[in-house]
Amino acid sequence: MTTPPTSPTSSAAPSVREELFGPDRRGVTVGLVLLISLVAFESMGVGTAMPALVADLGEVSDYSWPFVAFGAATVVGTVAAGRWCDVHGPRLVLLGAPLVFGAGLLVAATAPSLPVLLVGRVLQGAGAGAQGVAVYVLIALVYSVGARPAVFALISSAWVVPSLVGPPVAGVLAEQASWRWVFGGLLPLVVLAVALVARTAARQGAPAHPRPGRRGLLPGAVAAAVAVAAISWVADHTTAVGVVVGVAALVVLVPAVRLLVPAGTLVARRGVAAVVAARGLLSGAFFTATAFLPLLLTDVHGWSLTAAGVPLIVGSLGWSASSAWQGRRPELSRPVLLRAGFACVGTAIAGLLLVAPSWGVAWLAVPLWALAGTGMGLGFSSLSFLLLSHSAPEDTGFHSSAAQLMDQLSQAVVIGVGGGLVAVLAGVSSGLTTLFALLLAMAVAGAALSARTALRD
The missing domain is CATH 1.20.1250.20 (MFS general substrate transporter like domains)
Structure with a gap:
């Protein structure tokens, strides 16, 4: 049975602006927007810098693998974070997921070879997926129902600036300096975002009545991640073999999805x-x-x-x-x-x-x-x-x-x-x-x- 949260109804209830930017909320609100902006900048920038990256570390035939690695890891990070937040609360994920994402940026920025870069992309994907879930959980815990439309408007706006300036900035960095700065340049912002949400995150404990364990979530997530990787590969290999791989991926994906979404x-x-x-x-x-x-x-x-x-x-x-x-x-x-x-x-x-x-x-x-x-x-x-x-x-x-x-x-x-x-x-x-x-x-x-x-x- 659903039990939607309720918002304050007293005359002393704070305005939406106070809920978002009052003295006790300003830091976490800005921090949440920054966490989403980091993923947005990375997403927009990497696509622009990828040709230079592949030319440096691999071949044209390797072009899709950094995207595939990120997407597959995002699936696992998303599912694992959702289960953890429901049992233990979002505190550890809010603080840890951006650091995993940052570690992936560092690995990618210093990668001497394509396999090492793919490790960085896996870390980035896992961190991005996990922190996306934790952001939603924190919004549910911290903001009233009346303030949530405004919160989600801010979250949406976090993609606008990266969409406008991310590709040209990444292009300039890749051409004038190095594609490595597309990853490394975001590291200071990761530290800032964690610092902004840390105090509020530290106060979030486990739910009062944690849901009993849902069986098969992590195996289902791994199966879905493999299927996503296969489907992404098929998009660049539309041969007879690709068709067979795509059909097999869908056969794996459908039962996995049934485990990972509401009945x-x-x-x-x-x-x-x-x-x-x-x-x-x-x-x-x-x-x-x-x-x-x-x-x-x-x-x-x-x-x-x-x-x-x-x-x-x-x-x-x-x-x-x-x-x-x-x-x-x-x-x-x-x-x-x-x-x-x-x-x-x-x-x-x-x-x-x-x-x-x-x-x-x-x-x-x-x-x-x-x-x-x-x-x-x-x-x-x-x-x-x-x-x-x-x-x-x-x-x-x-x-x-x-x-x-x-x-x-x-x-x-x-x-x-x-x-x-x-x-x-x-x-x-x-x-x-x-x-x-x-x-x-x-x-x-x-x-x-x-x-x-x-x-x-």
Whole structure:
């Protein structure tokens, strides 16, 4: 039975601004935003610096392995942190996960070879996955229900600056100094983030009534991580062997996922299961389209790489603006906002069907992706709020890890499918037209199940 937390109701209750930036909260609020920003900068920067990194330590055929190592380790870190937080509280994870992430940055920055760099990427992935879960658990413990929309707006904004300046800064560092600074330059910020959250984290103990152990979580996480790695590999190896590996990965992945998410997630059962399912649909649709949009604009319409990045920038701005808007309106229905978010993302993806053909109108990608970003700001923040509202204290870690896991798995699977479609259909235009139709169906399904995410009266 869900037992949503309640917010203070007395006339002396602090305002949302005081809850976020009062003397006792300012440090932890800034620290949480900085923790998310670190992962965002690393994510945006590494993609830009990867060609220089691979040229230095490996070969073109090794290009995908640093991403695969990070993604697989994130799955295990996410699940392990969720279980630990539910039994022991988030204190150790909040303090330890950023240090593991920082150790990974240090290893990568000093790596003399590709295998050592992959060790660093594994540490980064494990730390990033774990701290993402711990951030959600801490938000549930520290902030009232009324303040959470504003907190999640800040969390969303933590991706905006990295999205805008991360790639160009990483490019300058890689070209003028060394790709190693893309990793090493973040280390001081790791120390600062830990210092900011340390006092609040130290006060967080174990839940009063820890949930009995859920069997098979770690083996399931390892199986899912292996499957994610295989699917990511298949995306770059769309051969007959790749197809066999991909099918085998899905056979392993489905039963593993059933262990790692709330019962009923795969059929979007009403309640938290529907929230987790919607998270996978929203992330899979938006981030897969985002991943392939630059390819469409450069390969089919001849845009430069710089120009092809413009829709992604306006999408980030739209996400930040709409997330901030919903954060100032805690009284609005989150399932309704979620449906509106899916509608925006679905409309934008439908519009890409007019961009994908060679005769398509390429400039439409810019306003369309501003609309998609607006939808993500409404939908993603609403899902984060609903997730915590459905979660008793002893389940917050498990539910948070399940939601983040659905993010990771949906993106890995659907991006892999997209790569396969482009290869099998022998053309970017035809492959992406089919992919966008699939993503549109995901958005429509998400809009249809939005009502199932509502809290029971």
